[in-house]
Amino acid sequence: MLAGEVGSLRRLLVVSAAALIAAVAFAWIAAGSMSAYASDGGTAKASAQNFEESLRMRITKKDGKHVAAKGSASGTIDGKISLKLHMVNGSKATATFHGHNSHGAITGTGVAKYHVSGAVSYYTGKITSLEGDGKYAHAASRGISFSGTVNRRTYRVKMSLAGRWHA
Amino acid sequence: MPRAGQRLSAPALVLSLLALSLTPPVAGAAPQATLTAKLRPEKLGAATAVSIAFHLQPGLGEALPPLSNFALRLPRGMGFAASELGLATCSPSRLLALGAGGCPREALMGNGSAQVRVPFGNEVVSERARVLIFMAKPVAEQTTTLFYFDGRAPVIAPIVLQSQVVTPEGSSDSILETPVQAIPTAPDGPEATMVALRSTIGPGSLRYYRRVGGRRVPYRPEGLSLPGRCPHGGFRFAASFRFVDGSQARARTAVPCPPGQEPRRGGSKGGMRR
Numbered sequence: 034m035l036a037g038e039v040g041s042l043r044r045l046l047v048v049s050a051a052a053l054i055a056a057v058a059f060a061w062i063a064a065g066s067m068s069a070y071a072s073d074g075g076t077a078k079a080s081a082q083n084f085e086e087s088l089r090m091r092i093t094k095k096d097g098k099h100v101a102a103k104g105s106a107s108g109t110i111d112g113k114i115s116l117k118l119h120m121v122n123g124s125k126a127t128a129t130f131h132g133h134n135s136h137g138a139i140t141g142t143g144v145a146k147y148h149v150s151g152a153v154s155y156y157t158g159k160i161t162s163l164e165g166d167g168k169y170a171h172a173a174s175r176g177i178s179f180s181g182t183v184n185r186r187t188y189r190v191k192m193s194l195a196g197r198w199h200a
Numbered sequence: 201m202p203r204a205g206q207r208l209s210a211p212a213l214v215l216s217l218l219a220l221s222l223t224p225p226v227a228g229a230a231p232q233a234t235l236t237a238k239l240r241p242e243k244l245g246a247a248t249a250v251s252i253a254f255h256l257q258p259g260l261g262e263a264l265p266p267l268s269n270f271a272l273r274l275p276r277g278m279g280f281a282a283s284e285l286g287l288a289t290c291s292p293s294r295l296l297a298l299g300a301g302g303c304p305r306e307a308l309m310g311n312g313s314a315q316v317r318v319p320f321g322n323e324v325v326s327e328r329a330r331v332l333i334f335m336a337k338p339v340a341e342q343t344t345t346l347f348y349f350d351g352r353a354p355v356i357a358p359i360v361l362q363s364q365v366v367t368p369e370g371s372s373d374s375i376l377e378t379p380v381q382a383i384p385t386a387p388d389g390p391e392a393t394m395v396a397l398r399s400t401i402g403p404g405s406l407r408y409y410r411r412v413g414g415r416r417v418p419y420r421p422e423g424l425s426l427p428g429r430c431p432h433g434g435f436r437f438a439a440s441f442r443f444v445d446g447s448q449a450r451a452r453t454a455v456p457c458p459p460g461q462e463p464r465r466g467g468s469k470g471g472m473r474r
Contacts, residue, residue, distance in 0.1 A: 095422075095425075096245050096282075096425070096428070098277040098278075098279070098427055098428075100282055120277060120282060121276075121277070121372050122277065122278075122279060122372050123280070123343060123365040123367065123374030123375075124279075124342065124365055124366070125367055126281070146341070148338045148341050149281055149286065149338070149343040150338045150343075151287055151288050151289040151306075151335060152288070152306075183281070185281075185284055186287050
């Protein structure tokens with residue numbers, strides 16, 4: 034009789050412990066999911082969308098190792114755009130795009146390789162960070178690349194951005 | 201001699217460095233190289249002309265072997281992209297077929313001279329050749345320039361060296377990498393050896409033309425861009441040389457910061473005061 038009670042007690046303890054572990058594990062996973070959702074600005078459930086942008090600009094300033102250009106952007110977002118290129122060396126540059134319209138503003142930074150062929154410099158790179166405000170407060174790059182040209186004779190700058198983003 | 205861990209006093213350090221720099225080359229030693237550089241004007245954040253010269257000397261008791269490659273490291277942040285140099289391109293085949301006059305005026309980026317030694321029997325003749333630097337179409341997506349050596353027959357024939365702007369992985373340096381082909385002399389004769397090169401990349405004597413109101417107006421193109429801040433130790437140039445016999449030489453130099461533009465030590469506003 035006593036041995037039977039001990040056996041029942043053991044089974045009860047094992048079942049209770051398993052239930053407790055399962056509950057803790059569930060809570061842990063749920064907390065992790067919520068944390069990931071929160072750290073992603075609440076966009077984790079949103080699916081990435083196509084992002085395509087065409088920029089047409091003119092050089093407004095050139096000094097030292099910087100080139101600045103301003104113009105217009107069309108595509109996923111229409112608006113005014115400015116670009117700053119910082120030449121790291123003879124073949125690498127960093128690019129900062131800043132666009133805005135009546136709905137908000139968006140800023141992207143990226144790294145690019147470039148080479149010069151006569152009057153035209155060719156740039157190809159990737160956006161490493163994307164952020165915005167207003168309607169674009171949750172903007173995040175999910176793989177956006179860019180390529181374009183800077184004409185040193187005409188001062189015209191053309192850039193194309195393409196990839197995926199979270200709006 | 202101080203033991204390991206002990207610090208040399210400043211005078212002792214200076215004397216040690218001086219002794220090292222004055223050590224004569226030993227027999228059988230590798231060739232020696234010297235490098236000089238100038239920036240004109242040297243105004244931070246502005247366009248400039250870069251003058252570079254190197255001179256090669258054989259190791260004591262040795263003959264200078266022909267050069268097979270030279271690589272010139274430019275100061276950080278210096279490149280062609282923000283300049284107006286080389287707005288057109290020329291090709292090696294065009295240069296060799298038509299000479300410098302066969303290239304667009306706006307492909308010319310600079311000029312200089314080279315000194316080569318040409319063996320003639322038991323004698324060695326020193327010959328100077330005009331050098332012109334042109335923008336070329338990129339090779340393997342790398343900015344490429346051409347060094348055209350306007351050699352005069354029968355001593356040396358014109359040659360074109362192709363120089364590419366490369367950046368080693370993980371580095372932010374720009375290096376002009378230039379393989380040097382054999383410099384032919386007389387038929388079946390030994391090749392000539394380049395011993396010195398002096399070149400200026402920048403506006404200097406360059407004149408480009410632009411259309412203004414239907415007229416061609418000459419202008420001086422902007423040169424290479426000088427970074428807006430002078431780095432500690434000045435604008436540093438370095439060069440490495442490889443020779444056909446496998447020997448190597450290195451040289452470095454720095455253009456001091458313009459007066460009053462030296463970076464402040466430790467970021468303190470007052471700098472060093474006594």
